[in-house]
Amino acid sequence: MNFAERLNKIKSNQNLKEFYSKNISGHISPYISATLVNTKISANQITLTMILFCAIACYFLQIGNLFSLLIGSFFLFLVNVVDTVDGEVARFKNTTSNLGDYLDRVSHYCTYTASIFFFSVGLYKIYNETFLLLIILGFFSLFFYFIDEIVRDLIIS
Numbered sequence: 415m416n417f418a419e420r421l422n423k424i425k426s427n428q429n430l431k432e433f434y435s436k437n438i439s440g441h442i443s444p445y446i447s448a449t450l451v452n453t454k455i456s457a458n459q460i461t462l463t464m465i466l467f468c469a470i471a472c473y474f475l476q477i478g479n480l481f482s483l484l485i486g487s488f489f490l491f492l493v494n495v496v497d498t499v500d501g502e503v504a505r506f507k508n509t510t511s512n513l514g515d516y517l518d519r520v521s522h523y524c525t526y527t528a529s530i531f532f533f534s535v536g537l538y539k540i541y542n543e544t545f546l547l548l549i550i551l552g553f554f555s556l557f558f559y560f561i562d563e564i565v566r567d568l569i570i571s
Contacts, residue, residue: 420451421444424444424447424451424506427506429505430498435494439494439495443495443499447499456509457500457507457509457510458500460496460500461500463496464496464500464525465521465524467490467492467493467496468490468528468529470489471488471493472486472528472532474486474489475535476532476539477539478536478539482536483537490529493529497522500514519563523560523563527556527559530552531553531556533552534551534553538552
């Protein structure tokens with residue numbers, strides 16, 4: 415199967431639910447997935463890459479200047495793209511598993527909650543200590559996001 419055929423098959427099997435994935439990362443991910451399906455890289459390894467990109471993003475987000483926030487945001491964009499790629503590769507290679515699903519869910523808990531927290535720390539550093547409210551709002555956002563993820567997982571299972 416050539417690249418174009420793999421690309422078309424991946425696009426036709428996309429299972430995108432979130433607005434951002436449907437409208438942005440879902441247009442980029444098939445090209446990466448079509449390249450990776452002919453390698454020995456597994457979907458679980460791709461998911462672990464998502465965690466690595468989040469760690470890099472969090473580092474830049476917490477530095478506390480606008481340029482580092484932009485770099486951190488770019489890595490968060492990559493996190494979302496890689497999150498789409500891992501599912502596409504697993505479906506294409508027919509290697510979906512309970513372990514892969516579990517790893518994907520855990521990576522969501524880690525990556526998105528950490529990015530919210532470190533983003534609020536970065537904003538706090540930019541706007542100085544007078545904006546402690548940013549840290550508090552970050553914690554509230556983190557809490558509600560985490561509850562949303564847990565409820566969604568409970569409904570799905």
